[in-house]
Amino acid sequence: xxxxxxxxxxxxxxxxxxxxxxxGNVLVWPTEHSHWINMKVILExxxxxxxxxxxxxxxxxxxxxxxxxxxxxxxxxxxxxESSLNLVNDGLNIFLNETSSMQFTxxxxxxxxxTAALNKQMCDGVLRNEELLDRLxxxxxxxxxxxxxxxxxxxVADKLGIPLIYxxxxxxxxxxxxxxxxxxxxxxxxxxxxxxxxxxxGFQLRMKNFMSYVGADLVFKEWSFLTWDSYYQEITGIFFSxxxxxxxxx
Numbered sequence: 001x002x003x004x005x006x007x008x009x010x011x012x013x014x015x016x017x018x019x020x021x022x023x024g025n026v027l028v029w030p031t032e033h034s035h036w037i038n039m040k041v042i043l044e045x046x047x048x049x050x051x052x053x054x055x056x057x058x059x060x061x062x063x064x065x066x067x068x069x070x071x072x073x074x075x076x077x078x079x080x081x082e083s084s085l086n087l088v089n090d091g092l093n094i095f096l097n098e099t100s101s102m103q104f105t106x107x108x109x110x111x112x113x114x115t116a117a118l119n120k121q122m123c124d125g126v127l128r129n130e131e132l133l134d135r136l137x138x139x140x141x142x143x144x145x146x147x148x149x150x151x152x153x154x155x156v157a158d159k160l161g162i163p164l165i166y167x168x169x170x171x172x173x174x175x176x177x178x179x180x181x182x183x184x185x186x187x188x189x190x191x192x193x194x195x196x197x198x199x200x201x202g203f204q205l206r207m208k209n210f211m212s213y214v215g216a217d218l219v220f221k222e223w224s225f226l227t228w229d230s231y232y233q234e235i236t237g238i239f240f241s242x243x244x245x246x247x248x249x250x
Contacts, residue, residue, distance in 0.1 A: 029153035105215040123152035173216020
């Protein structure tokens, strides 16, 4: 068989066995504020490649009034936009002004618990809204894209019976990456966020880095156990923890 015949046979085989590449239908459980910056870049790239992108967001969202080419599907919540923004400002004050590791951990715990109360209302706005869920099912989404800093993306994907993909910047103390994503992070070598340490630390910095990890782990585990595991169990009827490995990270 000559070269020309082989090339022709190859192209005929590609036509017979290949399937056309179709644009996907992507549902997004977005996160507000700085995490939205990371997610928006990904969504714009998806849109430029012909994929359909739909944002599922609350009626009090500060960021999604002008979404460009993205479609939107909003839902009602009982809290106001002002209360949400005030809580964000409280969190920024902790990050920018608190220098004590112990005080930072305590104040961050209080901030996380207040944030969780608002997040649960957002979750309820979708997961307890059967009319909205039916409408989403009828849209036949291919995948749900979420940032795990905002809980319940995995529950929404589970309710709709579609795959879940996480996109993530970073968590306090790298806790979710280490405890859920099995990221290797020896405290003597890997700086704990949001510290300004590098991979070159003396004994004192290593100890502070280690204590930062311990504090972050305690906050994350208590937050997961006391705040969310029971909620996940209530929605699904089974134990369904925050570290349940059902998703892909990008």
